[in-house]
Amino acid sequence: MVRIGLIGCGYWGPNLVRNLTELDEADLAVVADLDPSKTRKLARRYPTIRGTESADEILNDSKIEAVVIVTPAETHFDLARRALEAGKHVLVEKPLTLDPDESRRLAELADRTGLTLMVGHTFEFNPAVRRLKALASEEAFGKVRYVYSTRVNLGIFRPGINAMWNLAPHDLSILFYLLDEEPASVIALGKAFLKPGVEDVVFLFLEFESGVIAHVNVSWLDPSKVRRTTVVGEKRMAVYDDLDSEQKLKLYDRGFESTLFEEGGMRDYQVRLRAGDILAPKIETTEPLRLECAHFLECIQGKKRPLTDAWNGHRVVAALAAAGESLRSGGKKVAVARGPRPAPQGSS
Ligand SMILES: NC(=O)c1ccc[n+]([C@@H]2O[C@H](COP(=O)([O-])OP(=O)(O)OC[C@H]3O[C@@H](n4cnc5c(N)ncnc54)[C@H](O)[C@@H]3O)[C@@H](O)[C@H]2O)c1
DSSP: OEEEEEEOOSSSHHHHHHHHHTOTTEEEEEEEOSSHHHHHHHHHHOTTSEEESOHHHHHTOTTOOEEEEOSOGGGHHHHHHHHHHTTOEEEEESSSOSSHHHHHHHHHHHHHHTOOEEEEOGGGGOHHHHHHHHHHTSGGGOSEEEEEEEEEEEOOOOSSSOHHHHHHHHHHHHHHHHHTOOOSEEEEEEEOSSBTTBOSEEEEEEEOTTSOEEEEEEESEEEEEEEEEEEEESSOEEEEETTOSSOSEEEEEEEEEEEEEEETTEEEEEEEEEEEEEEOOOOOOSOHHHHHHHHHHHHHHHTOOOTTBHHHHHHHHHHHHHHHHHHHTTSOOEEOOOOOOOOOOTTO
């Protein structure tokens, strides 16, 4: 069993607490939150877990082997760095940090120490996203041409970071996982309506060296909740709708066939619509967060590099930082700094 301390018991923390307490490999011993009412509430449901107001109590406890950080993004770098320096494995919520220099430093620190540093890109553990990647990688799907995704709803407004830093880490991690590629450039346009300087709606346009283009729309100022990603390939197309409990994933055997023809010295394209079946594959129903927590423990115990390791977190932070620069310039195209390739981890 891995002895764990969790920091941050606000909106999302209790979901990690629930999942960790359900896993045989985890011994969640202590939870910390600056607000004691949050830990008191958890203690009523989980009497064996100790509550504290001080994250330091977890970081200084030599019996704690792993720390789960579920605090606001602004605090991730400092808490993750201190946990690694204290010799603890770390699972930190997304985004890994708000600065690519900081995310790179954390990744290097994890590589140097051989400790597991994993970022909570939950959707990479989502069975529907995994199936989508498998389907989009098949020859029958053809090369991916473009992807677009929408993650909008009304709330939660977070005064500390804009809607892009809060919501788009999910879309970008899905996108980079699906394509196995980082973007070459990004354009971002957005507006702050509720609090100056904190954009409530952002539209991102991304270009990849492979020729794929992508669009991501995030907002916490929208009447409807939408969580949808569409992937258009040369031969097939797919839609992943996280809110559709029956048919999360739909595969469309549809598209256009375009052939070049020459006649009487004229060259043109004949474009023919092909409308085949629509399939809704059966998707495993295990909660993605449970799979994520289990993977974290498996990586610690097996000394394996996590699927969503710190370099994976860094590439999302680097793309968001470039998008932030574009946003501030009113939509200038900004090159995305390529993340260094991970060095072999000390322990793997
Ligand atoms: N993976 C997902 O789907 C998902 C969903 C929601 C939130 N998140 C992420 O989870 C993290 C937390 O989000 P949230 O919505 O729960 O925020 P929140 O503001 O509701 O909760 C954060 C909690 O952390 C506590 N806290 C802050 N600094 C602390 C410190 N130094 N020591 C101890 N406690 C401290 C606060 O008191 C608060 O209770 C964010 O990084 C967010 O992006 C992920």
